[in-house]
Amino acid sequence: MATERIQMESELRDRLRAPATGNEAVEAALSRRYDAGFVTDIESDSLPPGLDEGTVRAISARKHEPEWMTEWRLKAYRHWLTMTPPHWAKLRIGPIDFQAISYYSAPKGPKYKSLDEVPRELIETYDKLGVPLHERAKLAGVAVDAVFDSVSVGTTFQKELAAKGIVFCSMSEAVKSHPELVKKYLGTVVPQGDNYFAALNSAVFSDGSFVFIPKGVRCPMELSTYFRINAGHTGQFERTLIIAEEGASVSYLEGCTAPMRDENQLHAAVVELVALDDASIKYSTVQNWYPGDENGVGGIYNFVTKRGECRGPRSRIVWTQVETGSAITWKYPSCVLRGDDSAGEFHSVALTHHCQQADTGTKMIHIGRNTKSKIVSKGISAGRGQNTYRGLVKIEKGAEGARNHTQCDSLLIGKRCGAHTFPYIEVKNPGAIVEHEATTSKISEDQMFYCRSRGIGEEDAVSMIVDGFCKQVFRELPMEFAVEAKKLLEVSLEGAVG
Amino acid sequence: MLKIDNLHVRVAGREILKGLSLEAKAGEVHAIMGPNGAGKSTLGNVLAGREGYEVTAGTVEFEGQNLLELAPEERAAAGVFLAFQYPVEIPGVNNTYFLRAALNAQRRQRGEAELDSMQFLKKVREKLAVLHLKDELLHRAVNEGFSGGEKKRNEIFQLALLEPKLAILDETDSGLDIDAMKLVADGVNAMRDPARSFLVITHYQRLLDYIVPDVVHVLAEGRIVESGDRTLAHELEAHGYGWVAGRHAPAGAA
Numbered sequence: 001m002a003t004e005r006i007q008m009e010s011e012l013r014d015r016l017r018a019p020a021t022g023n024e025a026v027e028a029a030l031s032r033r034y035d036a037g038f039v040t041d042i043e044s045d046s047l048p049p050g051l052d053e054g055t056v057r058a059i060s061a062r063k064h065e066p067e068w069m070t071e072w073r074l075k076a077y078r079h080w081l082t083m084t085p086p087h088w089a090k091l092r093i094g095p096i097d098f099q100a101i102s103y104y105s106a107p108k109g110p111k112y113k114s115l116d117e118v119p120r121e122l123i124e125t126y127d128k129l130g131v132p133l134h135e136r137a138k139l140a141g142v143a144v145d146a147v148f149d150s151v152s153v154g155t156t157f158q159k160e161l162a163a164k165g166i167v168f169c170s171m172s173e174a175v176k177s178h179p180e181l182v183k184k185y186l187g188t189v190v191p192q193g194d195n196y197f198a199a200l201n202s203a204v205f206s207d208g209s210f211v212f213i214p215k216g217v218r219c220p221m222e223l224s225t226y227f228r229i230n231a232g233h234t235g236q237f238e239r240t241l242i243i244a245e246e247g248a249s250v251s252y253l254e255g256c257t258a259p260m261r262d263e264n265q266l267h268a269a270v271v272e273l274v275a276l277d278d279a280s281i282k283y284s285t286v287q288n289w290y291p292g293d294e295n296g297v298g299g300i301y302n303f304v305t306k307r308g309e310c311r312g313p314r315s316r317i318v319w320t321q322v323e324t325g326s327a328i329t330w331k332y333p334s335c336v337l338r339g340d341d342s343a344g345e346f347h348s349v350a351l352t353h354h355c356q357q358a359d360t361g362t363k364m365i366h367i368g369r370n371t372k373s374k375i376v377s378k379g380i381s382a383g384r385g386q387n388t389y390r391g392l393v394k395i396e397k398g399a400e401g402a403r404n405h406t407q408c409d410s411l412l413i414g415k416r417c418g419a420h421t422f423p424y425i426e427v428k429n430p431g432a433i434v435e436h437e438a439t440t441s442k443i444s445e446d447q448m449f450y451c452r453s454r455g456i457g458e459e460d461a462v463s464m465i466v467d468g469f470c471k472q473v474f475r476e477l478p479m480e481f482a483v484e485a486k487k488l489l490e491v492s493l494e495g496a497v498g
Numbered sequence: 499m500l501k502i503d504n505l506h507v508r509v510a511g512r513e514i515l516k517g518l519s520l521e522a523k524a525g526e527v528h529a530i531m532g533p534n535g536a537g538k539s540t541l542g543n544v545l546a547g548r549e550g551y552e553v554t555a556g557t558v559e560f561e562g563q564n565l566l567e568l569a570p571e572e573r574a575a576a577g578v579f580l581a582f583q584y585p586v587e588i589p590g591v592n593n594t595y596f597l598r599a600a601l602n603a604q605r606r607q608r609g610e611a612e613l614d615s616m617q618f619l620k621k622v623r624e625k626l627a628v629l630h631l632k633d634e635l636l637h638r639a640v641n642e643g644f645s646g647g648e649k650k651r652n653e654i655f656q657l658a659l660l661e662p663k664l665a666i667l668d669e670t671d672s673g674l675d676i677d678a679m680k681l682v683a684d685g686v687n688a689m690r691d692p693a694r695s696f697l698v699i700t701h702y703q704r705l706l707d708y709i710v711p712d713v714v715h716v717l718a719e720g721r722i723v724e725s726g727d728r729t730l731a732h733e734l735e736a737h738g739y740g741w742v743a744g745r746h747a748p749a750g751a752a
Contacts, residue, residue: 449570453573453579453580454596455660456599
């Protein structure tokens with residue numbers, strides 16, 4: 001059987017590669033690949049590469065930040081200097097030269113006071129990415145904060161949201177307009193010195209979104225931030241903070257893309273979520289950073305710290321992520337379940353193709369009584385992709401009646417990829433119930449033949465099988481995102497058969 | 499419709515079919531019987547285009563074209579359907595979605611217009627009625643968690659919906675109780691048509707009481723060793739396969 005499989009695979013590969021087969025659809029699909037890989041030609045104001053206290057001060061100065069914010073950054077920077085990059089992840093990462101990166105880049109000119117002032121090139125960029133910002137074409141029912149390199153260029157629906165007392169703006173704006181909220185919550189979920197990349201982010205973070213949903217308010221629309229890296233040799237260090245007060249609820253989406261470049265660009269974000277009593281926050285990500293080419297040249301290094309705290313009783317935080325991009329993904333959206341009866345969920349699809357590597361998962365820290373968590377992780381590896389699930393379920397002593405269910409599935413496509421699972425379970429309360437289920441499967445020859453014998457071509461069969469595999473997670477995404485995520489997986493898997 | 503001439507097939511280096519010839523005309527039902535290991539399933543797989551089956555000699559013509567040079571999905575579009583002995587589970591993929599994707603992929607390849615959801619659903623209802631099936635199977639993932647009987651019925655439902663010209667039933671009766679077998683047979687009989695041919699591969703004569711064949715072939719040692727009308731199936735039932743093998747001992751054997 002093994003030899004048949006090899007033979008089949010090499011035949012499929014040959015068929016997919018050889019233009020002589022005249023399969024124009026496949027050819028076109030293969031050359032399409034990464035739709036978001038264009039560069040916007042716009043003059044930018046960038047800091048020269050390099051990182052020292054002067055850089056931190058310069059970023060803070062460009063953003064006209066108050067003194068306390070500058071000091072907060074410097075404290076983080078000084079702490080970062082004492083730290084070393086983490087090496088525990090199952091990733092092969094070349095050394096990152098932090099002095100070769102520019103830590104701030106923004107389109108030139110004065111800050112746009114309203115969306116009307118945003119230059120045409122930028123509006124067009126977001127149009128092209130499917131995120132229209134201007135009045136006429138605004139996405140119905142979705143408010144968007146558009147972050148371009150280091151700055152937010154505009155936020156839609158701000159007025160409508162403000163009428164309900166909701167604050168949705170860029171982080172830079174929040175530091176000025178709502179300093180008391182920022183001071184109260186920033187760094188309380190992910191402290192400045194939490195880890196190497198979080199410390200770096202705390203020192204040099206440029207922009208990101210700030211969301212505040214006041215007591216008892218259900219946010220009437222989806223909030224979303226679209227992160228775009230454009231300039232070369234820059235890093236993007238965004239910081240997002242979402243606060244849902246007592247009884248409030250919000251659903252937030254995040255999308256990311258970057259141009260195709262043969263350099264590795266660094267993206268080190270921090271996201272903090274705070275849910276007070278009875279509040280609920282749903283945070284969804286479709287991450288499509290440039291993954292590098294098929295030989296592993298270029299692509300984004302995605303080192304992200306995302307953590308939510310269910311601070312109040314009966315609060316709920318749900319993370320849903322679809323990770324198809326980046327050369328390297330290092331990301332563990334986590335929940336600290338402090339409030340009694342609070343609940344955390346993590347739903348993830350991570351796909352690695354070609355030379356992509358992902359080490360991703362979650363941490364569920366049960367502190368309160370009767371806290372519940374659910375983890376559904378779907379890893380797909382194709383080409384030479386390496387996909388690692390790493391998760392921690394920790395039940396503290398006082399977490400009477402805590403429950404966790406973890407389901408961790410891996411799907412392999414081809415013979416050169418890898419799937420790895422590292423579940424850590426620490427239980428200090430004997431009454432806790434912790435369940436872990438894991439499967440690893442391959443798209444079998446039988447499944448492929450079954451689909452093909454019914455008339456479905458190879459590429460479509462693979463998409464269909466993968467889509468079925470991810471169904472459980474896609475169900476958690478808002479409708480439009482689910483469609484987008486499905487398309488993204490199809491594009492990301494092109495040429496993966498064999 | 500189908501003309502197989504002197505077909506030799508190797509699987510994993512072993513010759514399984516050793517000069518099989520068979521001809522089926524439109525509207526005919528051919529039963530292929532034979533002992534275990536005779537090459538019955540190999541025949542079905544090779545006609546549907548499964549990888550790993552190496553044709554070393556012989557030809558297969560389907561409606562005048564060389565079937566062997568087509569990819570499996572092209573054979574499906576051309577009108578070949580294989581009902582699997584062991585239907586495959588595809589977790590998370592809705593059965594209805596799968597069927598529509600399959601039907602539309604075939605229609606696309608044939609240059610026909612695709613069916614939209616409404617048109618497709620209408621067709622599904624028609625076929626369900628003809629086969630006396632409930633629609634519960636449609637809402638589940640393809641074969642996932644189906645019982646043996648449900649899987650086989652789902653195969654027959656696909657057959658009804660895809661309306662192939664040549665349907666190959668690979669031991670569709672295996673593992674079925676008598677009631678389930680009758681249901682499957684009823685489905686097949688409802689699909690009999692002057693323009694459609696069937697190859698019914700089976701181990702036992704029992705199925706042929708319900709699906710009455712025009713021709714019965716005995717496949718042994720990789721070859722059709724005897725063909726006849728339906729009475730041949732009864733003789734086999736009475737005497738066993740050893741009886742045929744004894745009458746057609748390969749040259750050189752004792």
